[in-house]
Amino acid sequence: MTRGHFTKAQIKRLLRPVPQDRIEAKQGKAYIPQHEARAELIRIFGPGGADHTMTEPKMLYETKLTKDDDQFPKTGKANVYWVTGYLVGCTMRVYDYEGNLAYECTEWHAEENAPLPNRGEAHAMAVTSAQSYALRRSLISLGDAFGLHLYDGGQAKPLIKGTLALAMDPDAPLFTPEAEREPSVSPSAAETVMGGFKNDRQAS
Numbered sequence: 001m002t003r004g005h006f007t008k009a010q011i012k013r014l015l016r017p018v019p020q021d022r023i024e025a026k027q028g029k030a031y032i033p034q035h036e037a038r039a040e041l042i043r044i045f046g047p048g049g050a051d052h053t054m055t056e057p058k059m060l061y062e063t064k065l066t067k068d069d070d071q072f073p074k075t076g077k078a079n080v081y082w083v084t085g086y087l088v089g090c091t092m093r094v095y096d097y098e099g100n101l102a103y104e105c106t107e108w109h110a111e112e113n114a115p116l117p118n119r120g121e122a123h124a125m126a127v128t129s130a131q132s133y134a135l136r137r138s139l140i141s142l143g144d145a146f147g148l149h150l151y152d153g154g155q156a157k158p159l160i161k162g163t164l165a166l167a168m169d170p171d172a173p174l175f176t177p178e179a180e181r182e183p184s185v186s187p188s189a190a191e192t193v194m195g196g197f198k199n200d201r202q203a204s
Helices: 008-014 035-046 118-139 187-193 196-201
Strands: 024-025 030-033 050-054 058-065 083-093 099-114
Touching: 035 083, 035 118, 050 118, 083 118, 099 118, 099 196
Parallel strands: none
Antiparallel strands: 024 030, 050 083, 058 083, 083 099
């Protein structure tokens, strides 16, 4: 099977950290929401440029809470609440423009729901949360564009400062001999000369 390769533009985009206005926080931890992760996939690889499969959710436990339980919501008005935990795995696959597989990663996540009075809703919430986390975890090895830098104390700066795959490693498919490399230009000139870079910013 032919192994696919990302383009230079795609790699540069993958090394760019998540913009601050796309980062959210939950329980004191920074993360990118699932819809934003999916949107970034389309921005970088195009519609249909990636797909994924989920394992069948595995229920780890189901707990029925009554007013005598410590976990029972202090402001709860129902007589009974439910907490469930599920384990889900997600395998993410990304393809190059020729349709060759360029990235594949499987990650797992276990999650429980906040106490809910509706038993079915408790199960649904735990499953969807576990699926969402598993999907996002399967993407972080692609780079800072999917929040890898957030695992370093939630920092906004890029964790990956560069990669040998871009013109510096003679064994890399994207290697360009120094004599053939484009001369460096100022940022303002780069936006004028490199229309693709300018369009990339507008599409973000």
